[in-house]
Amino acid sequence: MTPVGPFVKAARPDDGSLKRSSEILNKQQGCPMNKENQNKHQGCPMSKVKQDSGESNVIAAKCPFGYDSQTFKLGPFSCLICQALLFECSRCVPCSHVFCKACISRFNDCPLCGADIEKIEPDTNLQSVVDRFIDGHARIKRDPVDKDEKQVVGEKKTVIYEDVSLERGAFLVQQAMRAYRANNVESAKSRLSLCAQDIREQLEIAGNTSELCSQLGAVSGMLGDCCRATGDGKSAVAYFDESVNFLAKVQTDDLEREYLQVTHTLSVSLNKIGDLKYYEGDLKGARNHYFRALDIRRNAIKDSSKAPSQVLDVAVSLAKVADVDRNLDAEDEATQGFQEAINLLESLKIDSQENALEQRRLSVLDFLNNQLYKKQSK
Numbered sequence: 001m002t003p004v005g006p007f008v009k010a011a012r013p014d015d016g017s018l019k020r021s022s023e024i025l026n027k028q029q030g031c032p033m034n035k036e037n038q039n040k041h042q043g044c045p046m047s048k049v050k051q052d053s054g055e056s057n058v059i060a061a062k063c064p065f066g067y068d069s070q071t072f073k074l075g076p077f078s079c080l081i082c083q084a085l086l087f088e089c090s091r092c093v094p095c096s097h098v099f100c101k102a103c104i105s106r107f108n109d110c111p112l113c114g115a116d117i118e119k120i121e122p123d124t125n126l127q128s129v130v131d132r133f134i135d136g137h138a139r140i141k142r143d144p145v146d147k148d149e150k151q152v153v154g155e156k157k158t159v160i161y162e163d164v165s166l167e168r169g170a171f172l173v174q175q176a177m178r179a180y181r182a183n184n185v186e187s188a189k190s191r192l193s194l195c196a197q198d199i200r201e202q203l204e205i206a207g208n209t210s211e212l213c214s215q216l217g218a219v220s221g222m223l224g225d226c227c228r229a230t231g232d233g234k235s236a237v238a239y240f241d242e243s244v245n246f247l248a249k250v251q252t253d254d255l256e257r258e259y260l261q262v263t264h265t266l267s268v269s270l271n272k273i274g275d276l277k278y279y280e281g282d283l284k285g286a287r288n289h290y291f292r293a294l295d296i297r298r299n300a301i302k303d304s305s306k307a308p309s310q311v312l313d314v315a316v317s318l319a320k321v322a323d324v325d326r327n328l329d330a331e332d333e334a335t336q337g338f339q340e341a342i343n344l345l346e347s348l349k350i351d352s353q354e355n356a357l358e359q360r361r362l363s364v365l366d367f368l369n370n371q372l373y374k375k376q377s378k
Contacts (some may be wrong), residue, residue: 054074063137067171077130079103080112082182084175085134087190090120091129098123102184134194169215176222180229189226195219210250214262217247221269233276240276243269263300264313267293271320278324286346287324293317308350308357315341315364323371335372342368 065075072083074090079086081103095115104120105113172195177186199216206212224239248265294317296322301310322337344364350358 029358047359056199065133067137077126077133079184082179082184082187084178084182084184084187085191086127087179087184087187089123089130091123092117093119093121093200098126099334100179100184100187102186134172134191137171169198173219173222180226185226189223192219192223192226196223208246208249213246213249217243217245217262217269218265219251220246221265221272224269224272227274228272232279237273237276240269240273244273260300260307260310263296265301267296267313270296271317274320283327285325287328290317290320291325294321308348308361310345311348312357312361312364315344315368317366319364319368319371320342326371338368338371342372 008342062082065076065077066073067075067085074080074083077085079098079100080097084100086098090101090104091098091110092104092110092115095110095113095117097110097112099111101120101122104117106174107341108117110117172191176188176191176243179185179191196216196219199212199219203212203216215270220239220243224236227233227239228234244266246260249271250262270289270293275295277283278286294314297310297314298316301314315371318337318341322334322341325331325337326334342365345361347370348361
């Protein structure tokens with residue numbers, strides 16, 4: 001079966017949500033990962049537009065350690081194992097090499113030098129440096145007080161940052177994805193939470209703009225994947241619900257490609273909530289979310305050209321709804337749903353060069369035929 005995305009594997013066929021979520025972050029106008037739109041949106045929490053005589057000038061921020069969202073860098077604050085920034089930094093004894101706690105806990109010997117690990121100790125000093133680096137990455141300090149105001153010597157002041165490039169959001173998501181792929185889920189969750197916090201702060205200032213809503217919807221979906229991977233179903237549902245709520249606010253009628261990306265990610269979030277409710281035994285709740293996803297995917301086909309991936313999405317949703325109908329003893333509705341999905345896939349024409357898509361079509365078709373065979377064998 002095709003995995004739901006780089007963050008999650010599905011028990012039943014579904015589609016690449018996290019990849020699509022990242023694409024929304026990459027391709028929405030004003031998104032932190034889209035350099036083409038640096039000058040267009042002051043509302044993005046990861047951007048800074050410098051006003052000079054009514055014209056916009058973007059300051060290209062360069063990380064002194066070489067970390068950015070476009071190239072791979074294993075720098076002084078990185079874990080050799082997950083290749084992301086250190087999280088819960090831990091030092092091996094006696095060799096003193098440093099890794100993420102979750103990463104090094106899986107080893108008996110140091111993966112860098114091969115020395116036996118007698119114990120691991122937290123390195124709070126280095127972790128503090130890493131945290132400060134993340135907090136200031138792609139930002140500049142901004143004076144939080146009026147210059148005419150008298151300053152008290154020794155008074156503690158809150159440091160306020162202002163973004164100088166579009167790199168921060170992309171940087172945090174990049175680090176989260178690296179950590180997740182290495183099964184360091186808490187590190188991924190921490191980085192995504194920072195990204196979500198940035199966006200929420202800007203939402204309070206700029207309101208529910210389409211750009212910010214799409215960004216938060218995508219990041220919330222990734223956070224839901226993290227919670228689902230750790231078995232925290234309740235928090236996963238909450239994040240997926242947030243993803244659905246914000247993606248539903250996005251207005252992309254003028255751009256078909258963005259519309260398809262948003263509706264795809266929205267339907268995937270609904271399917272993931274349905275999956276969690278399905279495995280909890282709440283079949284009616286699962287069917288409700290599966291059917292909402294199906295309705296969104298059907299409307300997407302009506303409102304735009306029928307791409308093969310869209311037809312596959314509709315077939316997957318039909319299969320999910322039919323599967324629940326069978327478990328609710330609605331066999332006739334289930335058979336009808338399975339047969340409709342089979343008809344869609346059998347009539348679907350896929351380019352010979354789209355091997356991955358064809359393999360997915362055959363996989364889903366095989367699943368559907370097996371479901372019909374179950375009824376005939378009873």
